[in-house]
Structures are given as C-alpha cells and as structure tokens.
Amino acid sequence: MGFIVFTFVFLTLFPVLAKTIVINGEDDWAPYASASKSYKDVEGLAPDIVKAAFLSQGIKAITRPVPFARCLHEVEQGSAIGCFDTVMSSETRDLYIFHATPLFTVDMVIYGSANEPKRALTFKDLEGKTVGTTNGYTYPTEFISNKKIKHSPGPTEKSQLEKLASGRIQYAILWGLTGPLVLKERPDLAGKVKPLGVISSTGLYLSFSKKHKEGAKYAALLEKGLQKIMANGTYAKIIDNFNNKYLKAFSL
Structure with missing residues (x-):
C-alpha cells in the first residue's frame, strides 16, 4: 500500500513522459534542420520547435535525420509518422495530414x-x-x-x-x-x-502520414503543443535564440 501511495504522489508531482515517438527530419537544411555530426539527431530551428511542442504534451520526440526526398517518401508510404519541413500546397495537401499552425515562416x-x-x-x-x-x-x-x-x-x-x-x-x-x-x-x-x-x-509544417495509423493523432497533438508553447513563452524563446544566433551574424 505504501508503495502505491508513493508512486501516486511521485507521478502527480513529476509526470513522466507518456510516449516516445520518432519523427523524420531533413538532414541538409541548416540552420533550420540538419543532421548532427553523429548523424543520430536533427539540429536547428524546426526540431527545437517540434520537440518542445510534443514535450508540452508529455511526448518525447526523437528526430531522425533523413535526406528530404526519402523523408517525405517514408511518410507517404506510412513507414514514418511525419517529416519536417513541408510547404502546404495543392500538391502536398492531398498527400499528407497538416496541423493548422505552421512551425515557422x-x-x-x-x-x-x-x-x-x-x-x-x-x-x-x-x-x-x-x-x-x-x-x-x-x-x-x-x-x-x-x-x-x-x-x-x-x-x-x-x-x-x-x-x-x-x-x-x-x-x-x-x-x-x-x-x-x-x-x-x-x-x-x-x-x-x-x-x-x-x-x-x-509557413512550413511537419507533414504527417495519412497511411500511418497514428498520423492524425500526432498531428492533433503537435497542434495542441504548438498552441501551448506559444501561450507560455517557450516558442518566443526558441525564435529569439535562433534570431540572435543567425540574423545578427548576417546583419539581416
């Protein structure tokens, strides 16, 4: 009984991540999305936003670097849940599930x-x-x-x-x-x-798979997460850090 009570209190005070998912990310589009030196993660503005949005929903997003054409192809085939970054157009809208709010413009x-x-x-x-x-x-x-x-x-x-x-x-x-x-x-x-x-x-988006059984679910969760980090200031901090690092360096 004591263990059950302790577990309840621990989970109440320190909620654990409910799920870990793997998301495809472009491997060669610095500074927005590019492979880490070890080629085991994706670095840049897009993965920072994606990870923060999912984390706000209790989900740990692991980003997998993939050449962009393959990134999208795997989403089309349903072997991957989603891929960033994609323009929403008449062509892509028929192929993927999109969240309402762009990751960034x-x-x-x-x-x-x-x-x-x-x-x-x-x-x-x-x-x-x-x-x-x-x-x-x-x-x-x-x-x-x-x-x-x-x-x-x-x-x-x-x-x-x-x-x-x-x-x-x-x-x-x-x-x-x-x-x-x-x-x-x-x-x-x-x-x-x-x-x-x-x-x-x-605007650029994380395109989710229409063929993956959880594509629609995680598209909705990402949208919910984006709304949350925009409301609590996390999104603004990510954008400010990116701008301070790159825009000032190029005097743009």
Missing part, C-alpha cells in the same frame, strides 16, 4: 548574378527564365505549377548556387538563411552570385 529568396541589381521580383518575372530548385523540396503552388518557368532541379541548395555561378541557370530559389550560410562557407561563390530579394514568404 520562412522567406523564399531569389538569387541571381552578382551583376544584377537587387529588386522586387514576382513569380511572373521568372516566366521564360531557367530557375534552380532542389530535388524533393516543396514549393508554393503559384511557383511550382507555373509551366512558363523553366524549373532546373539540383540535389542541394548549394548546387543551385554553383549552377548559377557557372551560368547554367539564370536564377536560383533558396529558403531563408541557407544562402548566407553557403556563401559564408564558399567565398568563391559569394563573388559571383547574390540574393536579389524575397519573392515569397510561407
């Missing part, structure tokens, strides 16, 4: 030759142009469905800038702060290409 930045002036561009301005994209990445419907834009996919965002620097494409689309990180590592590219401006801003 990121700019879709267009890069061009270093000789080009910075200016406001629209998707219509890209019609008739060859524009680099990244294999497996999700993009807004307005961009990806425009058949007048000549899409030129490559394996990574870094490869896009390499193609742009060599003149094989006219523009490249990169997400958020990935470009500044690449250019910091590759000064040879920095002298040949530059960001021309933000062409769009969009």
